[in-house]
Amino acid sequence: MITHHLNDNLLMAYSAGSLPEAFNLVVATHISVCDDCRARLAGFDALGGALMEDDEADLAEDSLANVMARIKSGAATAKPAPKPRDPVLPSPLVDAIGGGLDAVQWRPVGGGVRQAILRTSDKASARLLHIPAGAAVPDHGHQGLELTLVLQGAFRDEEARFARGDVEIATQDTQHTPIAEPGADCICLAATDAPLKFRAILPRLAQPFLRI
Amino acid sequence: RVSSDKDKDWGAALRRVADAQDRDAFAELFGHFGPRVKAYLMKSGADAASAEECTQDVMVTVWRKAGQFNPARASAATWIFTIARNRRIDMLRRDNRPDPEDLPWGPEAEPDQEDALSLQQETEKLANALRELPEAQRSMIERAYFNDLSHSEIADATGLPLGTIKSRIRLALERLRHSLS
Ligand SMILES: [Zn+2]
Ligand SMILES: [Zn+2]
Numbered sequence: 455m456i457t458h459h460l461n462d463n464l465l466m467a468y469s470a471g472s473l474p475e476a477f478n479l480v481v482a483t484h485i486s487v488c489d490d491c492r493a494r495l496a497g498f499d500a501l502g503g504a505l506m507e508d509d510e511a512d513l514a515e516d517s518l519a520n521v522m523a524r525i526k527s528g529a530a531t532a533k534p535a536p537k538p539r540d541p542v543l544p545s546p547l548v549d550a551i552g553g554g555l556d557a558v559q560w561r562p563v564g565g566g567v568r569q570a571i572l573r574t575s576d577k578a579s580a581r582l583l584h585i586p587a588g589a590a591v592p593d594h595g596h597q598g599l600e601l602t603l604v605l606q607g608a609f610r611d612e613e614a615r616f617a618r619g620d621v622e623i624a625t626q627d628t629q630h631t632p633i634a635e636p637g638a639d640c641i642c643l644a645a646t647d648a649p650l651k652f653r654a655i656l657p658r659l660a661q662p663f664l665r666i
Numbered sequence: 667r668v669s670s671d672k673d674k675d676w677g678a679a680l681r682r683v684a685d686a687q688d689r690d691a692f693a694e695l696f697g698h699f700g701p702r703v704k705a706y707l708m709k710s711g712a713d714a715a716s717a718e719e720c721t722q723d724v725m726v727t728v729w730r731k732a733g734q735f736n737p738a739r740a741s742a743a744t745w746i747f748t749i750a751r752n753r754r755i756d757m758l759r760r761d762n763r764p765d766p767e768d769l770p771w772g773p774e775a776e777p778d779q780e781d782a783l784s785l786q787q788e789t790e791k792l793a794n795a796l797r798e799l800p801e802a803q804r805s806m807i808e809r810a811y812f813n814d815l816s817h818s819e820i821a822d823a824t825g826l827p828l829g830t831i832k833s834r835i836r837l838a839l840e841r842l843r844h845s846l847s
Contacts (some may be wrong), residue, residue, distance in 0.1 A: 503744035
């Protein structure tokens with residue numbers, strides 16, 4: 455049962471197509487497992503459709519003729535067959551990784567925590583985190599927005615408990631120490647648009663290696 | 667300016683394209699949505715020539731994917747908007763935007779007439795509510811969809827009084843739950 459969802463701001467920006475790629479990945483992955491946000495997103499898509507309905511621009515004279523000529527030369531596309539599902543990773547992540555969990559290139563980042571950077575742009579970066587059961591991610595604050603989506607296991611921080619499908623939305627005002635619950639190791643997808651600010655001196659030194 | 671054919675059943679026209687490769691139905695769809703897709707692309711910053719080229723791409727996609735249109739999940743305008751938006755992202759070589767995993771969808775899950783109708787009605791109400799918004803509020807939403815407000819700026823546009831209708835669209839879609847998670 456998912457209790458922490460995407461907010462309207464993120465859903466509208468995803469619908470409008472103005473989110474950085476790393477956040478798009480988190481949104482698409484959450485929606486893959488959350489029918490609630492899928493339906494809310496459909497509301498924002500409907501808003502885009504309604505806006506598009508209200509204005510017109512003149513087409514070129516030969517516009518329809520060009521399109522009909524291209525249609526004649528190509529067949530309709532069948533709906534692609536659904537790919538086999540990975541039990542942990544929804545398909546947007548499988549596509550981003552190029553495979554399932556066993557294809558992830560983990561790198562240790564200290565304290566038993568491992569990460570795999572998925573994509574980095576100048577605007578935002580996404581990475582998978584593997585936190586051993588009971589272990590903590592160092593205490594940190596945020597200069598921008600950080601989205602953390604749980605894929606396996608669960609973590610807790612000062613705010614709440616987050617289990618599979620839950621998204622934590624952390625902003626400048628959030629200072630937290632996520633701790634994986636005992637039991638299963640916790641695997642998360644995390645995206646940030648600014649480097650994290652670690653409070654302790656040691657993680658601060660480690661930051662260039664973490665690339666977060 | 668808005669043509670008077672906006673109340674036409676465009677979903678049925680898409681069905682005819684999908685089922686019978688009906689060129690007349692497609693020409694009508696093209697006449698209605700082509701100019702709207704082009705206006706959307708130009709408002710999003712494309713020059714007239716690339717907007718024209720992209721519009722043609724979008725309409726070719728509409729023909730090819732017409733069989734994937736499902737009236738219980740989206741209105742024709744909503745569906746064509748999502749195609750145009752994805753094409754716009756490609757055109758501007760912007761950040762890749764992965765789509766969510768699709769709902770399992772087989773021949774046994776024919777779109778339910780009642781779902782399709784209620785979605786259609788809610789979508790029309792949303793369009794009307796949008797037209798009645800004060801200019802400043804409407805232009806905030808337009809900027810979010812057309813002119814690329816950053817995701818943090820978009821926060822100001824999401825609290826606008828369309829929430830009730832958006833949540834009814836969500837209710838209309840709620841039966842489309844699937845068994846993940
Ligand atoms: Zn959700
Ligand atoms: Zn954090």
